[in-house]
Amino acid sequence: MTESVLPTTRRDLLTLIGKVGGGAALYQAMTVMGHAAESQFTGPPGLSGAKRGASVLVLGAGLAGMLAAYELTKAGYKAQILETQNRAGGRNMTLRGGDVVTELGSVQKVGFAPGNYINPGPWRIPHHHRTVLHYCKELGVQLEPYIQNNTNAFVHRKSAFGGKAQRYRDVVTDWKGHVSELLGKALNAGALDQAVTGEDKAKLLEAMRSWGVLDKNMAYVKSEKLGEQRGWQRPPGGGVNGEPIPNDPFSLSDTLDSKIWETLGFFAEHVMQPSMFQPRGGMDHIGKAFQARVGKQIRYGTRVTKIAQDDRGVTASWTDAKTGAVGETKADWMVCTIPATVLGQIEIQVSGAKKAAIKALPYGNSVKIGLEMNRRFWETEDAIYGGSSFTDQAIGLISYPSHGAFSDGPAVLLGAYPFGVGAYILAGMTPEKRIQAALDQGSVFHPKHYKSEFRSGVSLAWSRMPWILGCCATWTEESRAAHYQNLVSLDGRIVLAGEHCSYYGCWQEGALLSSLDAITRLHQRASAAQG
Known part of the structure; x- marks a missing residue:
């Protein structure tokens, strides 16, 4: 029993950061250890030599689609984009005062004060998302630090501490202390069952298996699940070679010899927050930067109804959302970034395996709720500057703005960001009831001011957005094995791209990596065809 539990001691802070701070915080911690999953990005594709007059039709003006058009245009292709919305950027979006959110069954107008905003889609950029960072620099998008993990924020569970939220720092310290004590007792006694009750032993075994990423035999061995926390020999990417290869774990003796706890303790100090970034003034500045380069190539309000191809080219049939007019757009090649939830409803001429x-x-679904408060009481009363507080209620968490610290006047915090059951609970409510639920549940963190300082709010449920019908793709190991390579394959003259065509799902990095992979393979096929 002791041998099964002992290896978990090297996983404690990594797993804890992953559970409390999210996947991006876990990547940061693994980077400190030298095992983080870096992006496969090594630089722009450098495509050239397109056949004179060669054309590519891109479906969707999200980041994947606009990147495809941007790089293909530089390579000499004539690229055109069809976009169903009247805006570019896809899930890369920011809501400000005066904006309108149209869901299935509801319309909301944002009432935020000038300068305030909420990012209902992507909201942070890890330091190792090199593709996003490269294009931000190339396109002139100004970035600022995003505070990912704040140990002065709160954690809350309904069944713990009488339902009262506690400082993250305090709970983490106690957790490490108690587990260390239990492990010490187990080592001294020779068996865990001499230190805990039978019921607690079962709970502890379950916790250790998850905490230490152990297999069904309680062994710490190389696995894909371990790679998600420990890092990769080949990191996740987009396209054909996107599947990651996990690293081999070090021995216990080597890990103990490294005294890694000293480095982890250094990065856990208040002044050593993980390196995360956000565009200054809103995430949509990335989408706007791409739009500034390819905007003239976008046909907005164009709903694709049919996709066909033959040996000579591709054809997209469409309906104009405003006038109802129908038309067709033809090209030599196609990059389709339409989300699978919508693409599955469109007639498309590809192989049965790709269909x-x-x-x-x-x-999967997610909901974000932006709450505008009259003042930054979380700073003045609780000394919280950025970071997130976590709860097991439906809202999942609240996150404090990383910009504008110490400023007067109204400010917006993220009042909810759940996945799973919590997201569907909130999505099933009216926008007004979502706001009320966010205020009720968020009050566990700031009971004196959360409701009294509330000014205005807006919510967005991704499952109710008609142009995507979900937040992001939810692959399983089984579905990837059966379908992933068929999804990303170049089928005749058509290739798909987007976060769903990557191993970096739900991240902008995945969308861009898959786009670069798709257009590189398309260019290779086109070059071979003309030769």
Whole structure:
């Protein structure tokens, strides 16, 4: 029993950061240890030599689509984009005062004060998302630090501490102390069952298996699940070679010899927050930067109804959302970034295997709620500057703005960001009831001011956005094995791209990596065809 539990001691802070701070915080911690999953990005594709007059039709003006058009245009292709919305950027979006959110069954107008905003889609950029960072620099998007992990924020569970929220720092310290004590007792006694009750032993074994990423035999061995926390020999990417290869774990003796706890303790100090970034003034500045380069190539309000191809080219049939007019756009090649949830409803001329892959890929849901408060009481009363407080209620967490610290006047915090059950609970409510639920549940962190300082709010449920019907793709190991390569394959003259075509799902990095992979393979096929 002791041998099964002992290896978990090298995983404690990594797993804890992953559970409390999210996947991006875990990547940061693994980077400190030298095992983080870096991006496969090594630089722009450097495509050249396109056949004179060669054309590419891109479906979707999200980041993947606009990047494809941007790089293909530089390579000499004539690229055009069809976009169903009247805006570019896809999930890369920011809501400000005066904006309108149109969901299935509801319309909201944002009432934030000038300068305030909420990012309902992506909201942070890890330091190792090199593709996003490269294009931000190339396109002139100004970035600022994003505070990912704040040990002065709160954690809350309904069944713990009488339902009262506690400082993250305090709970973490106690957790490490108690587990260390239990482990010490187990080592001294020779068996865990001499230190805990039978019921607690079962709970502890379950916790250790998850905490230490152990296999069904309680052994710490190389696995894909371990790679998600420990890092990769080949990191996740987009396209054909996107599947990651996990690293081999070090021995216990080597890990103990490294005294890694000293480095982890250094990065856990208040002044050593993980390196994260956000565009100054809102995430949509990335989408706007791409739009500034390819905007003239976008046809907005164009709903694709049919996709066909033959030996000579591709054809997209469409309906104009405003006038109802129908039309067709032809090109030599196609990059399709339409989300699988919508693409599965469109007639498309590809192989049966690719159609099956498209229809087999469900999307998870998420909800974000922006709450504008009259003042920054979390700073003045609780000394919280950025970071997030976590709860097991439906809202999942609240996150404090990383910009504008110490400023007067109204400010916006993220009042909810759940996945899973919590997301569907909130999505099933009216926008007004979502706001009320966010205020009720968020009050556990700031009971004196949360409701009294509330000014205005807006919510967005991704499952109710008609142009995507979900937040992001939810692959399983089984579905990837059966369908992933068919989804990303170049089928005749058509290739798909987007976060759903990557191993970096739900991140902008995945969308961009898959786009670069797709257009590189398309260019290779086109070059071979003309030769």
